[in-house]
Amino acid sequence: MREMSTSSNLGFPKAQETTKVHHLLFRPSFPGEMRLSIRLAYLFLYNLLQFCGHTWIFANMTARFLTFGGDALADTFYAVGVVMSLCQLLSVLELFHIADGIEKARLLPRFVQVMTRNFLLFMVIVSQEEVQSKPVVCAQFYLWNILDLLRYPHVLLCLMGTDSFGMLWARYTLSIPIYIMSVITEGITIHQSLPYFESLGTYSFQLSLPVSADIYFPILLKAYLPLLAVGACVTVWHSLRARELRLEKWNKKIKRK
Numbered sequence: 001m002r003e004m005s006t007s008s009n010l011g012f013p014k015a016q017e018t019t020k021v022h023h024l025l026f027r028p029s030f031p032g033e034m035r036l037s038i039r040l041a042y043l044f045l046y047n048l049l050q051f052c053g054h055t056w057i058f059a060n061m062t063a064r065f066l067t068f069g070g071d072a073l074a075d076t077f078y079a080v081g082v083v084m085s086l087c088q089l090l091s092v093l094e095l096f097h098i099a100d101g102i103e104k105a106r107l108l109p110r111f112v113q114v115m116t117r118n119f120l121l122f123m124v125i126v127s128q129e130e131v132q133s134k135p136v137v138c139a140q141f142y143l144w145n146i147l148d149l150l151r152y153p154h155v156l157l158c159l160m161g162t163d164s165f166g167m168l169w170a171r172y173t174l175s176i177p178i179y180i181m182s183v184i185t186e187g188i189t190i191h192q193s194l195p196y197f198e199s200l201g202t203y204s205f206q207l208s209l210p211v212s213a214d215i216y217f218p219i220l221l222k223a224y225l226p227l228l229a230v231g232a233c234v235t236v237w238h239s240l241r242a243r244e245l246r247l248e249k250w251n252k253k254i255k256r257k
Contacts (some may be wrong), residue, residue, distance in 0.1 A: 039102055040159060042102075043097070043102065043103065043155075043159060044156065044159050044160075046090075046093065047152050047155045047156050047159070048152075048156060049090070050087060050090065050091070050148065050152050051148075051149070051152040051153060051156065053083055053086065053087045054087060054145045054148040054149055054152065055149065056080075056083060057080045057083055057084055057087070057141065057145050058142070058145040058146070058149060060079060060080050061076060061079070061080060061138065061141065061142065061145075064076070064079060072138075073135040073138045074133040074135075075133075076137055076138040076141060077125065077132035077133070077137055077141075078132070080141065081126075081132070084121070084141060084144075085121065085122070085126070087148075088114075088117055088118055088121055088122075089118070091114050091117070091118075092114060092118070094110055094114060095107065095110060095111055095114060098110060106238055106242070108234065108238065109234065109235040109238040109239065112231040112232075112234060112235050113179075113235060116183075116186065116228060116231060117144065119224075120140075120186050120189060120190070123203070124189060124190060124193050124221075125137060125189070125193075127202055127203070128193055128196045128197070128200075128202065130196050131189070131192065131193045131196060134189070134192055136185060136188050136189050136192060137189065139185050140182065140185045140186065140189055143178055143181055143182035143185060144182060146178055147175055147178055147179060147182065150170055150171050150174060150175050150178075151171060151175065153167060154167045154168065154170075154171040165250060168246060168247070168250060169247070172239070172242060172243035172246050172247070173243060175239065176236060176239050176240065176243070179232070179235065179236065179239065180232070180236065183228065183229075183232040186228060187225055187228060187229075190221050190224070190225060190228075191225075193221070194218050194221060194222070197217050197218045197221065198218050201217075202217060203215075203217035204216050204217045204218075
């Protein structure tokens with residue numbers, strides 16, 4: 001209070017002092033128009049947590065592969081499966097972010113991506129121990145992590161107002177072929193898991209009500225493969241459209257400067 005009174009006596013208006021204090025509290029030190037808010041803090045912490053989780057998974061898998069070579073492929077799930085499962089469960093929150101308007105993105109492609117990943121991870125890989133040691137699971141985890149390591153840093157930079165053309169281009173260009181490869185790997189994983197579901201009868205049961213019927217899970221998996229291809233086509237189309245709009249918006253921003 002004494003310092004404020006002294007400043008007023010020296011000719012600084014009280015309104016100006018209040019504006020300066022408000023500026024220090026609610027304006028960040030980094031560039032951009034970021035404002036202190038619960039929504040922004042939540043989105044930043046969520047994306048930072050996902051980025052750290054996928055970075056740990058990618059670094060762990062790479063270190064194990066460089067250390068043990070091809071022998072590390074069979075133990076990939078046992079080394080990073082828990083963290084991968086947690087990250088994929090948390091990704092369901094992104095659907096609520098888009099539906100609630102917290103995050104600006106298209107709901108349909110994100111819904112397809114999140115649900116196909118969780119279905120494959122929990123219904124196919126986690127439920128069949130024989131599938132967990134397949135090399136295709138290691139390839140699947142690598143592709144998923146590369147996609148997320150392209151997306152979450154870009155989102156973090158956008159939240160801080162420091163996005164760059166390099167991250168924007170990588171996010172909307174490199175992710176498209178990598179996503180296509182990940183979908184192909186998902187189909188291979190499902191195909192390799194079919195003999196185990198057929199022999200063990202996992203998730204296969206007899207339904208008595210309302211109509212007596214036998215639910216045979218391998219048939220559902222075979223029917224799921226065409227749906228996976230259709231969902232991938234929809235996601236790729238939306239990704240190409242988003243890439244065109246984002247790059248066009250960036251070019252207009254550069255021209256205005």
